[in-house]
Amino acid sequence: MDPLDFEEFAKLDIRIGKVVKAEKVPNSKKLLHTEIDIGGEVKSCVGGLAEYYTPEDLIGKTVVVVTNLKPRKMFGYESQVMFLAALDKGNPSNVSLLTPDKPVTPGSKVT
Secondary structure (H helix, E strand, C coil): CCCCCHHHHCCCCEEEEEEEEEEECCCCCCCEEEEEECCCCEEEEEECCCCCCCHHHHCCCEEEEECCCCCEEECCEEECCEECEEECCCCCCCEEECCCCCCCCCCCECC
């Protein structure tokens, strides 16, 4: 993978969010639709997490999201942000959402 200039990386707006709603996407085995509070504003996210998390697992969870991606339509939902998650190198069926290790206010910038 080619190295990324710091200036390009700095364009990403990575923030703390809190999942306020989650549901399975109809007619999809892998996708969940979530609504994430990123500090007084709620954004929609569609992600391939249904194999790893139930909607109930996600509601109330504090997560790390990229907030300034171009919106993308999937299965009738608009995805406005993207979860950051780790894919276990030794066990590809193990996916873990990135979360802060201390309580952090939704909307806080990740630096």
